[in-house]
Amino acid sequence: MTAQLLKGVAREIRRHTLRAVHHAGAGHIGGVFSAAEMLATLYFHVLRIDPQNPAWPDRDRFILSKGHCAIGLYAVLALRGYFPIEELETFDAIDSRLQGHPDMTKLPGLDMSTGSLGQGLSPGIGMALAARMTGRGFHTWVMIGDGETQEGQIWEAAFCAARYSLDNLTVILDWNGLQQYGWATPAGYESNARRNPADGVQAKWSAFGWNVLECDGHDPAAFVDACTRARDASDKPAIIIAHTTKGKGVSFMEGDYTWHSRPLSDEVVAQAISELAQ
Amino acid sequence: MTALAQRDVFGDTLVELCNEDARVAVLDGDLANSTKSDKVALARPDRFFMIGIAEQNLIGVAAGMAAAGLIPWVSSFAAFLATRDLDQVRVVVAQPSLNVKLAAHYSGILTGFTGKTHQVPNDIAIMRSLPNMTVIAPCDGEEARMAIRAATIHEGPVYMRLTRDPIAGVTRAGKPFRIGKASMLRVGKDAGIVSTGGQTVRALEAAQTLSEAGIDVAVLHVPTIKPMDGDAVVEFAGRVPLIFTCEEHSIYGGLGGAVAELLAEIRPARVIRLGLRDVDGESGPNDALLEKYGLSAGCVHHRIQETLASA
Numbered sequence: 001m002t003a004q005l006l007k008g009v010a011r012e013i014r015r016h017t018l019r020a021v022h023h024a025g026a027g028h029i030g031g032v033f034s035a036a037e038m039l040a041t042l043y044f045h046v047l048r049i050d051p052q053n054p055a056w057p058d059r060d061r062f063i064l065s066k067g068h069c070a071i072g073l074y075a076v077l078a079l080r081g082y083f084p085i086e087e088l089e090t091f092d093a094i095d096s097r098l099q100g101h102p103d104m105t106k107l108p109g110l111d112m113s114t115g116s117l118g119q120g121l122s123p124g125i126g127m128a129l130a131a132r133m134t135g136r137g138f139h140t141w142v143m144i145g146d147g148e149t150q151e152g153q154i155w156e157a158a159f160c161a162a163r164y165s166l167d168n169l170t171v172i173l174d175w176n177g178l179q180q181y182g183w184a185t186p187a188g189y190e191s192n193a194r195r196n197p198a199d200g201v202q203a204k205w206s207a208f209g210w211n212v213l214e215c216d217g218h219d220p221a222a223f224v225d226a227c228t229r230a231r232d233a234s235d236k237p238a239i240i241i242a243h244t245t246k247g248k249g250v251s252f253m254e255g256d257y258t259w260h261s262r263p264l265s266d267e268v269v270a271q272a273i274s275e276l277a278q
Numbered sequence: 279m280t281a282l283a284q285r286d287v288f289g290d291t292l293v294e295l296c297n298e299d300a301r302v303a304v305l306d307g308d309l310a311n312s313t314k315s316d317k318v319a320l321a322r323p324d325r326f327f328m329i330g331i332a333e334q335n336l337i338g339v340a341a342g343m344a345a346a347g348l349i350p351w352v353s354s355f356a357a358f359l360a361t362r363d364l365d366q367v368r369v370v371v372a373q374p375s376l377n378v379k380l381a382a383h384y385s386g387i388l389t390g391f392t393g394k395t396h397q398v399p400n401d402i403a404i405m406r407s408l409p410n411m412t413v414i415a416p417c418d419g420e421e422a423r424m425a426i427r428a429a430t431i432h433e434g435p436v437y438m439r440l441t442r443d444p445i446a447g448v449t450r451a452g453k454p455f456r457i458g459k460a461s462m463l464r465v466g467k468d469a470g471i472v473s474t475g476g477q478t479v480r481a482l483e484a485a486q487t488l489s490e491a492g493i494d495v496a497v498l499h500v501p502t503i504k505p506m507d508g509d510a511v512v513e514f515a516g517r518v519p520l521i522f523t524c525e526e527h528s529i530y531g532g533l534g535g536a537v538a539e540l541l542a543e544i545r546p547a548r549v550i551r552l553g554l555r556d557v558d559g560e561s562g563p564n565d566a567l568l569e570k571y572g573l574s575a576g577c578v579h580h581r582i583q584e585t586l587a588s589a
Contacts, residue, residue, distance in 0.1 A: 057347065075329060104345070104374050113374040114347060122335045122372055126342020126350070128474055133348070134301065140342075153366070156332035160339070163330070 001044050006220035009040035010078060011276050014249050016075040016088050018272050024092035025098075027070045030259040031145060032072030032175035032242035034217065042141065042172075044096075046227045053079040054108040059094030060138050061111045061127045065120020066174065067101040068143035068261070072213045074098050074107075082109040118151025120144060121171060125161050128169040139231055143172045146196065147179030155208070160263045161237040170230040171210075171239040174217060175201065176246035178257045192256045205239045217242030250275050279447030284421025284440040289314030291426045296322040298586070302430065303343060305329050307336050307354035312442075313383040315353040333358045335377070337366035344376040349430055355389075356382035356439060360401035371435045372408040377451035378435050381426075384530055385415070385439035386475065386526030387559035387567050388578060394558040402545055403531025404476075405437040406504040412457060413504040415439040415475035415525075418447045421501060424455035432457055441476050441526075443564060448479055460507035462514070467495035469582055470518035472511060474500045474525050474533045481524045481567070488582060495582060506536050512545050520548040522582055529553040552581055 001009075013036045021027035022146045043049070047060045064073050071091055078085045085099075090096035097107040100114030111121045124142035131138050148154065161169055177195035185194045206212045211233050215222040223242065230238035245254030246260070264272075296303045296318060308331045310316040318328040329336045333354060339348040354358065359367070371378045384390070387397045404460040406413045416422040416427065416435060418434045422440060429436040448463070463478070464485050478499045485495040498514045500506060515521055521541075523534035534551030541547045554571055568574035572581070 037530075061346070112342070113370060116369045119338055119366060119370060122338020123342030124344060124364075125335070126339040126344070127346045128342075129339065130346035130348050133324070134300075134346075153334040153338070155336065156330070160330055160335055164327075180355035194535065210362045229448075 002240045003220040006040045007037065007046060009025060009044055009076070009248070010036040012079055013039060013072055013075040014276055015273055016078070016085070017071050018269050019266065020071050020075070020091040022269045023089055024142065025134045026263040027071055027092065028068045028261040030176065030178065030246040030253060030257070031069045031176065033250065033253065034069055034246045035069060035072055035143065035174045037220050037251065038143070038172060038174065038223055038242060041223050043076045045224055047141065048138065054082060058136055058138050061124070061140040063112045063114060063120045063140070063142045065114055065142055066117070066148060067114030067120070070098070070100065070102045073102060074148070076111050083107070117148035118153040120159050121154055121157035121161070122181070124169055124176045125164070125166060127155055127164040128161070129164065129220045131168055138168070140169050141172060142169070142205055143174060146173060146175045146177060146201070158205065158208040158210065165235050166237045167234045169237045170227070171237070173201070173239055173241045174244050175241055176244045178246040178260065180257070180260050182257050194257055195255065202241060206261055209236060211236040211238040212241065213238060214243070215239045217244035218248055279420070280447050281444040283442065283444045284416065284419055284422040285312070285314040285442055287375055287419045287422045288381055288383070288426060288440055289317030289421050291437045292318050293321045294327040295427070295430055299395070299430070300347065301347060301349045303327060303348050303350045305336055305340050305350050306484070307331060307333055307358065308353055309383070313381065333363040336364050337363045338370055340378045341376050344378045345499065349377055349379065351379045351381055352379045352381065352586045355396060356401050357398040359437070360398045360404050360534045361539050367406060372410045375410040375434050377433060379429050380435070380437045381440055382437060383440050384442050386441060387554070387571060388441060388443055388526070389562045390442055391561050393561040397559040399559060400510045400526070400528045400531065401439065402503055402527050403535065403565035404535065405462035405560070406531070406536065410435060411504065412436045412502065413538050414457065417448050417474070417476055417499055418445050420447055420449040420457060422452055422455070424453065425501065428455045428457050439475055443477050445507070446479050447484055455501070458502045458507055460510035461499045461501070462496070463499050464497040466494040467518065468494045468496060469520050469522060469586060470496040470514055471522045471524050471578070472498045472500055472514065472533065472537050475502055477524045477526045477573065478577040480573065481578055484578035484582065487575070487579050491583065492552040493583065493586060498556045500533060503533055503536055506540065508540050508544070511537055511540055515545050515547045520550065520576070520585070522550045522552055524552045524578055527553050529555055532577070538579070550585060552578060
C-alpha cells in the first residue's frame with residue numbers, strides 16, 4: 001500500500017477514535033494519534049496476518065503494550081476487516097468486546113491482554129521463544145510508550161530478549177515524550193508542553209544489546225523501511241525508536257499532555273474532525 | 279511408603295512431560311538447583327528457559343508462550359510467585375485465563391533456613407482470590423506427581439504449592455488426581471480435620487495418636503483449595519460435631535477461610551482454624567518451626583484434645 005493510502009488509514013483511525021471517545025464520554029486520544037500512522041502501516045502493510053483467520057498459528061503477533069490506546073487498535077482492526085466498523089460505537093459500553101484496555105478473551109485479533117503498563121514486552125519474548133521452539137517463522141512486534149519505560153519490567157525484558165538473541169522480536173517505541181501528567185519542565189508544572197527531554201534512549205537500548213533503528217513515526221515509508229530492517233536483522237532483537245508527536249493531526253492537541261485522556265465536547269470533535277479532513 | 283521431596287518429583291515429572299508433550303516448557307527464575315528444575319535443564323535443554331532473577335518478566339514470558347500454544351511451567355519460590363509478580367499474574371495470566379502453570383516451591387514455612395523473606399504463609403489467600411486461578415496443594419510426593427500431570431492437562435492457569443523437604447508418603451502409587459476433588463483419608467466421629475498440602479500428613483499422624491487415646495478423628499484431605507470440593511466439605515461437616523482446618527498457612531484466607539466461608543453459608547458449623555495466627559515465620563530447623571508455630575502433629579493433637587475436653 002502506498003504511503004498516501006496509509007496516511008489515509010491513519011486519518012480514519014483518528015476520526016474513528018474521536019467518534020468512539022465522544023460516544024463513550026471519555027477516553028485516550030493523544031497516544032492513539034502519535035501511533036496512528038504506525039498502526040495503519042503495521043496492519044495494512046507490515047504484519048503477516050489474515051483477518052479472516054485471526055487464530056492462524058503462523059501469523060505475526062502484535063502486542064500493544066501501551067494498552068490505554070486500545071481504541072486506536074480497535075479502529076485499525078475494524079478497518080482491516082476483523083469486525084464491523086459499526087461495532088466501534090460499543091467502545092467502553094457494558095458487554096462490549098471493545099474494553100477500555102485490550103482484552104484478548106473478548107475480541108479475536110488481540111494477541112495479548114494489556115493495560116498495566118510495562119508488561120507487554122515480556123509476553124512478546126514468550127511468543128518469540130515459542131516461535132523458535134516450535135519452528136514457526138512468525139515475527140513478534142510490541143509497541144511500547146516511552147512513559148512505560150519507567151517501569152522496571154521493561155528493562156528486565158530488554159535484558160532477557162537480548163540474552164536469547166531474539167531476532168524475531170521487534171519493539172516499536174512510540175516516543176511522543178508525554179505521559180498522563182508528566183515531569184516538571186524548567187518552568188515547573190505550568191506548561192502543558194512538558195515533553196520529556198532526550199535522555200539517551202538510543203544508548204540505553206544499545207547498551208542492553210539491541211539493534212537500534214530510528215525513524216519518523218508519522219512517515220509511513222520511513223517506518224516501513226525500519227520494519228523491514230528490523231525483520232531482516234539477525235542475532236539481536238530490534239527496537240525502532242519512532243519520533244512522534246502526541247496528539248498528532250489536530251493542531252490544538254499536538255504536544256499538549258492534557259489530551260492524553262479526556263472527555264470531548266461536540267464542538268471539539270467537530271473542529272478536530274474538520275482539521276483531519278484538510 | 280517412601281518419603282519423597284515434592285521438588286524432586288517436580289523435576290522428574292517435568293522431564294517426563296517434556297518427553298511426552300511437545301508443548302511443555304519449564305521457565306526458571308534462577309532457582310533451578312533449588313527447585314530441581316535443573317533436571318529439565320540437563321535432560322531437555324531445548325525446553326528449559328532460564329529467564330533470570332526477574333519474576334515480573336518471568337510471568338510475562340510464560341503468558342506469551344501460553345498465548346502461542348505452549349504449556350509453560352514457571353518454577354520459582356512461592357514467596358516470589360505469589361507476591362513479587364502479583365500484578366503480572368493478575369493481568370497476563372489469570373485475567374486472560376492463559377495456560378500458565380505456577381510451580382510455587384518452598385511453600386509454607388519449611389524453606390530451609392531462609393527466614394521470613396522467603397516464606398509466604400498467605401499465598402493461598404492471594405491466589406484463590408484471583409478469578410480463573412486453580413489452587414492446588416498436594417500432600418506428598420506421589421500426589422504431587424499426579425497433580426502436576428493433571429495440572430498440565432488442565433486448560434487454564436494453575437498455582438501449585440510444592441514443598442522442599444521429603445515428606446512421608448500417604449498416597450498410594452498411581453492414585454488418580456482429579457482437580458477439585460477431596461479425599462476422605464480417615465473416618466471418625468468425635469471431630470473432623472479438613473487439611474491440605476503437607477499438613478495433611480501431620481494431621482493423619484495426629485489422628486492416629488488421638489485414636490490411641492480413644493479419640494476418633496476423621497480426616498478430609500482437600501488438595502484443591504480452588505475450586506474446592508464443597509459437596510465433600512459440607513457432607514463431612516454433617517458427620518462430625520466440630521471441624522478443625524489444618525494448613526501450613528495463615529488462618530486468614532487459606533483453606534480455613536475457604537471452609538469457614540462455605541459452611542457459614544450452607545451448613546453453619548464450629549470451625550477451628552489451625553495455622554499461622556497473623557505472624558510471619560523465621561529461620562530455623564523444620565521441627566522447631568513446626569512446634570513454635572503450632573503446626574506439628576503433636577501441636578495438632580494437643581489442640582484437638584484440649585478443645586474436645588473443654589467442649
